[in-house]
Amino acid sequence: MSFPPSSLDSSRRRWLAQAAATAGIAALPAALSLARAADPKTLRIGYQKSSTLTLFLKSRGVLEKALAPQRVAVQWHEFTSGLPLLEALNVGALDLSADVADAVPPFALAAGAKVTYYAIETPSPTAQAIVVRKDSPITAVAQLKGKKVAFAKGAGAHYLLLEALAQTGLSIRDIEPAYLNPADGRSAFENGAVAAWVVWDPFLAAVQRQSGARILVDGTRIAAYRRFYLAATPFAQQHPDVLQRVYDELQRAGDWVKKNPAAAADWHAPVLGLDAATVAAANERRSYAVRPVDAESLSEQQRIADAFTGAQILPRRVTVQDSPVWRPA
Structure with missing residues (x-):
């Protein structure tokens, strides 16, 4: 089932579909294929399995309790990746997005999405990296020249690779890209089909x-790797009080995860299908510090957009500073 023609013009819908395909992104869930008029009594939130803080709020019923005095119910909708989540936000099928990687918003903006930045997680540069097998002779990025490298097209890992190559005087044309989602990327990496993997x-x-x-x-001094939270612009304009409550609870959730690393890993591990020790190692590298969107975070969004435009991944230049930003009280 498709979105109503009035909700998104055909050219932008075609481009979003193409962008989703090239980035290895799944289609929108059928349950969200019909947008509806904004209902201030229902808050619709899109999230992914990796949306740690939003999932924590969901699992504890935190927002349901926090918004009960305002008689606002909460609906939860799971997505497999970021771009279709933001597409649903743009066409009115969602009100809020959980965190998405820093490379995702420029794709939505290039397609004309009407979204508002409302929060960030402060940088976690070591939470993404270029890896090689333990027995690989490769010890420097420059040695990737002429080699096959796996990464998800249009992801934050793609941006990390572009910048890491540029710092050594190379470009994407100097390697052989293998555009693979994480599951296929790991298989190719472990089977020796690629020399390196960016993940x-x-x-x-x-x-x-x-x-x-x-x-x-890793991303240290290369790519900050902030996570961005976005809202449908009409919702952000009409319901700043609800957005403030969500923002406050996300901050509290982030504090809890960092102060209770063992409990946080035990809780999230079954959701991700990983062991708690692996989740704890990943959580240690994430800041989970929810803060207002600042000038530096938007400047890096512009750098990411420009890098993808220069690599001909985005079809047109995006001016990130033209996007609305909600600020907490």
């Missing part, structure tokens, strides 16, 4: 712990 946590922690993968370089 993020918890996949990074899993391949380190389970296969002994060696980090060639």
Whole structure:
């Protein structure tokens, strides 16, 4: 079932579909294929299995309790990846998005999505990395020249690779890209079909712990790797009080995860299908510090957008500063 024609013009819908396909992104869940008029009594939130803080709020019924005095109910909708989540946000099928990787918003903005930045998690540069097998002779990024490297097209890992290559005087044309989702990327990596893999946590922690993968370089001084929370712009404008409550609870959830690492890993591990030790290793590298969107985070969004435009991954230049930003009280 498709979105109503009035909700998104055909050219943008075509481009979003193409972007989703090239980034290895699944289709929108059928349950969200019909947008509806905004209902201030129902808050619709999209999330992924990796949306740690939002999932914590969901599992504890925190938002249901916090919004009960305002008589606002909460609906939860799971997505497999970020771009279709933001597409649903744009067409009115969702009100809020849980965190998405820093490379995702520029794709939505390039397609004309009407979204508002409302929070970030502060940088977690070591939560994504370029890895090689433990017995690989490769010890520097420059040695990837002419080699096959796996990564998800249009993901934060893609941006990390672009910048890491640029710092050594190379470009994407100097390697052989293998555009693979995390599951296929790990298979190719472990089978020796690629020389390196660019990936993020918890996949990074899993391949380190389970296969002994060696980090060639992480995002330190290359890519900050912030996580962004977005809202449908009409919702952000009409219901700032609800957005404030969600923001406050996300901050509290982030504090709890960092102060209770063992309990947080035990809780999240079954959701991710990983052991608690692997989840704890991944969580240690994530800041989980929810803060207002600042000028530096938007500047890096612009750098990411420009890098993808220069690599001809985005079809047009995006001006991130034109996007609305909600600020907490």
